[in-house]
Structures are given as C-alpha cells and as structure tokens.
Amino acid sequence: MVAVSLLRRWIALWDRREDPRSVALVRILLSSVVLYDWMRIYHLKLVEPLFAPLAGGGMGTPMSHKAVPWLYATFTTGADAAWVGFGLVVVLTVMLGVGLLTRLSALALVLVWTQLALGLPASDRGIDMLIRNVVLLLAFSSAGQVWSIDARLRTGSWHGDGQRIPAWPRYLLIVQLVILYFTAGVQKVASSWTPFGGWSALYIAMRDPAFAMGPLSGLDGLYPATQFLTASTWCWEWSAPLLLLALYYRDTRARSGRLRALMNRLSFRTIYLLIGAVFHIGTSLTLQLGIFPWAILSLYPACFHPEEFQQMAEKLRISLWNKMTR
Amino acid sequence: MAELRTWPAVRALLISVVLVGQWVDALPLPELRARDLEHPIAQDEVTRWTTLLNGLGVSLTEEELVAQALVVGEAATRFRRASMAPLRPIKKLTGTGQSWGLFAYPDPYAGRLVIEAREKKGEWQVLFSAPGSGGDELGRLLRYRRVRGIYDDNGDRPKPGSLYNRFADWVAWDIFESRPEIDAVQVRLDLVRIIPPGTGDGVPIADKRRHARMRFRAALTKRLHERWSL
Numbered sequence: 001m002v003a004v005s006l007l008r009r010w011i012a013l014w015d016r017r018e019d020p021r022s023v024a025l026v027r028i029l030l031s032s033v034v035l036y037d038w039m040r041i042y043h044l045k046l047v048e049p050l051f052a053p054l055a056g057g058g059m060g061t062p063m064s065h066k067a068v069p070w071l072y073a074t075f076t077t078g079a080d081a082a083w084v085g086f087g088l089v090v091v092l093t094v095m096l097g098v099g100l101l102t103r104l105s106a107l108a109l110v111l112v113w114t115q116l117a118l119g120l121p122a123s124d125r126g127i128d129m130l131i132r133n134v135v136l137l138l139a140f141s142s143a144g145q146v147w148s149i150d151a152r153l154r155t156g157s158w159h160g161d162g163q164r165i166p167a168w169p170r171y172l173l174i175v176q177l178v179i180l181y182f183t184a185g186v187q188k189v190a191s192s193w194t195p196f197g198g199w200s201a202l203y204i205a206m207r208d209p210a211f212a213m214g215p216l217s218g219l220d221g222l223y224p225a226t227q228f229l230t231a232s233t234w235c236w237e238w239s240a241p242l243l244l245l246a247l248y249y250r251d252t253r254a255r256s257g258r259l260r261a262l263m264n265r266l267s268f269r270t271i272y273l274l275i276g277a278v279f280h281i282g283t284s285l286t287l288q289l290g291i292f293p294w295a296i297l298s299l300y301p302a303c304f305h306p307e308e309f310q311q312m313a314e315k316l317r318i319s320l321w322n323k324m325t326r
Numbered sequence: 327m328a329e330l331r332t333w334p335a336v337r338a339l340l341i342s343v344v345l346v347g348q349w350v351d352a353l354p355l356p357e358l359r360a361r362d363l364e365h366p367i368a369q370d371e372v373t374r375w376t377t378l379l380n381g382l383g384v385s386l387t388e389e390e391l392v393a394q395a396l397v398v399g400e401a402a403t404r405f406r407r408a409s410m411a412p413l414r415p416i417k418k419l420t421g422t423g424q425s426w427g428l429f430a431y432p433d434p435y436a437g438r439l440v441i442e443a444r445e446k447k448g449e450w451q452v453l454f455s456a457p458g459s460g461g462d463e464l465g466r467l468l469r470y471r472r473v474r475g476i477y478d479d480n481g482d483r484p485k486p487g488s489l490y491n492r493f494a495d496w497v498a499w500d501i502f503e504s505r506p507e508i509d510a511v512q513v514r515l516d517l518v519r520i521i522p523p524g525t526g527d528g529v530p531i532a533d534k535r536r537h538a539r540m541r542f543r544a545a546l547t548k549r550l551h552e553r554w555s556l
Contacts, residue, residue, distance in 0.1 A: 015338070059496055120476075136420055184430075189430065191374045201432045208432065223524075
C-alpha cells in the first residue's frame, strides 16, 4: 500500500501545472547569455577558426570523423559550414529569446549547436553542454506561453492568456542545478580541496595563468581567505541535495516536523541561492570563467514558484506607488 | 478518459528513466587510465594518499595503490560505457550529457602560454604572456574561453598533439596578418609551479619551458595556402 501511495504521489508530482513565468524567465535570461557569447565569437573574428574545417581556415577536422557531421557533409566548400551553422545558431537563439516558434527554435538550436561542437570538440566546454541540456528541456516545456511573440500571436497579449502549463520542466531544471553542484562537489577529490592539501584549491586555481584575472600580487596575503572559501565551496556544493529537501519542505509547509519548520523558518532555499549568487559573482570577478557564472545564474529563477514572482512584482508595485504618492 | 489517466503515468515513467540516466551519467566514477597517472599532479596525489593511508594503518606502497586504482578505474569505465550505451545516440545527436568537472583537480603544475614575435633580424618581443593584463586584441582573443580550451587542455602536457600545432599555426597567421613587419612567431608553453604560501621553502621557482612551436612567415604562408586550396 505504501508503494502504491508513493507511486501515486510520484505521478501526481509530474502532473502538476503552474503559471509559465519561471521557465519563461529562464528562457529569456539564458538565451541572452548565449547570444552574448555568439556575438563575442563574431566580434573576435573566431567564426572560421573555431567552426570551419581545416580546408576552410579552421582548426577542427570534422571531415575526418568516421561519420561526418551532417552540417559539414552538406556544406563542403571552404568555410560555408561555419557561416551557415553560426548564422543559424544566432537566429535560433534570438528566436528562442523572443519566443518565436519557441519549441521548434529550442530543438533546432540544440541540433545545430551540436554540429558546430563536433567541428572542434576542444572548444566546446562543459558549460556549452549544460546549456544544451537546458535548451533541450525548454523545447519540451511551454516556456513560450508568456513574454513571447508566440503568446502575442496566439492570445493578442505578451502576457499570454494565463493558461497553466506543466510544471515538470521547471522541476527538472532544479534537478539539473542540483546535479551540477553536487557532482562538482563530489568530484573535488584532489587533496587541495581537503585539509591534507591545506585547502589550497582556490589559491591554485587563481594562480593558474589560464584562469587568473591578472598577476594578483596581493593574493598571498589573502591565502587564509582563499582557504576559507575553498572549504566553503566544497561544503556548499556537497549540500546541494538539501536544496531539493528545502523545496519539498516549502511545498509541504502545512505538515508537521521540526526540520521542516526549521528549514522554512531559515528560508534555507533563499539562503542557499544567495550564497550561490555571491559565489558565482565572486568567481566571475576573480577567475576567467567566461559565461559560466552567468549561464548558471540564469537558471536560478527555476527555483522560485511563478506565484512568488507575482508576489514580488506586486510588492514592488505597491512600494513604488507609495513612494510616488507620498 | 482512460487515455487521460494513462498519460500522467507514462510521463512519470519517462521522466524517471531520464532522471536515472542523467544521474548515472553524472556519477563521479574514478575512470582512471594509466596515462592519467603520468601527470605530476597525479603522482603528487598518489604520494599524498599513500602517506595518508599508511598513517591510518593501511599498509600499501605507491605501486600497489596505483595498481588498485587502475583496476577500479577500468571497472568504472566499463560500467559507465555499458550503462550509458542506450542513451549514447541521443547524447551524440543533441550534444547533451552530465560529464564535467569544475576545478576537480586544480593544477599546481600549470601551463603559461607565451607568444613572442620577431621582426626580420630583430629581437624577440613578448606579445602575450598569460594571464595577460592589457585589453589588447591578441590578449582578448587568447583569453576567450573556447580558445583557452584548445591550448590549456591540449597544450598543457609534455607532448601536445596535432590540434596544438594547428593552434600554433592559427595564432602565428593571425599575427602575420595584422603585423606585416613580423617575420617569425614563437608559441611557447612554460611550466609554472604554483606553491601555496607556507608549503615550500619560500624560494620562488622560475617558469620552465615545456615546449615551443616556431612559425616563419614564408613557410607558414606556403603551407596554409596549400591547405586552403585543397
């Protein structure tokens, strides 16, 4: 009986519906970050070096793959594949951001982006893979039901018609965030992340010429601070599953239990995400991580129920109105 | 109505399959290969862990620890391959997955990319030395995350592969194109020893040359034109 009850609750969890604002916000923020990255590639004149095959002026050798990627098998002359692929990902990223044929553009973006990644795998980083995970998830979501051209065309309003959408894509976005943080923590087995290596990991990373922001002459004086931050990062990443627990407790706040009450009173979720935001902004100022911090931060709205955004907007509106009429 | 009741169950099942697949993909298994242990940081780790285990009463030599780690690593690799086989076609098509590490092994034997250039019969001048500090075009180019991925992952080893050679070609060509007076470019990777405060003897260790690639304008121009005319 317990198993059946759990199964019913499991099915009911993935059958929930909610307002689309949270996933729409993720869609807009993430596509802005991705578009910025594409523009940076264009501005640095890297389209051909990164995405063209060797004969087209690139560094990659996609034509030597056992199964040549379809983009490179179709556009075989010079750098054509690079420019066609790059043009497509830029257009599809814009379409995803403004919510035009949202699902189709998300799916097509993932497929074309993967082709470009196969052109020169070494230039395709972990964050690119993570973003493709999220964009693929958005393709299965109804993230285009609000704040989109799709919504405007379908309902006559940018805000859509208030139709509720399946909540499971937002839940999976949260799971993605937890997997990212938790496995990042578990993988940190180098002794420099532990007391045996003197908690020196962040110091070493900040000194690595490939990631350092500059010579950082004063870093030695801040060594104890980097040790503290190394230990904090490790603990914070390991505790990522608690975010799921905190969200569950928020969802079932009417039930009893000391731990539930404590975590809700502490607002554990908000504290965890605030630490995360500080961590990401801090690392973006001290390490050269490219779009990584911003792409991850753009997933944070998924951790908030859409009604919370409505409540926040309402509070802001009242506060502004009071200031204006005072 | 029957369909309406069935769909949520089917969806929950599909989501469960996806979740299990993603967690298995993300499992931080020790997929260790013999060549991973050639890296100095791996050798340091072996020494440190052997000392630690011996201190805890586990009698083990470094060789024995390596042998056992390789056995476990091989089993972990086999498990991952077998368990992810059904999902591999989707992963390949969509470029998705959960396999990444965020500074899992900060490298105290890091590499410093140094780009030097020389005019005909002139002196060598440093155009870029990582991390660089200025806002010059070459620095912006080499600090960009995707470009860094090419030289940091592929160049930061005793014998870099063919991709690193192509990277050297590209950097040199980019410099030759923008600076007609330059006749030769050297793309060098130096070994940087990072020693946390209080752990060494206090004497700073100078960078050591790990490897260098030399490119001359005439030879590179000829070679690249041949490549592009194919």
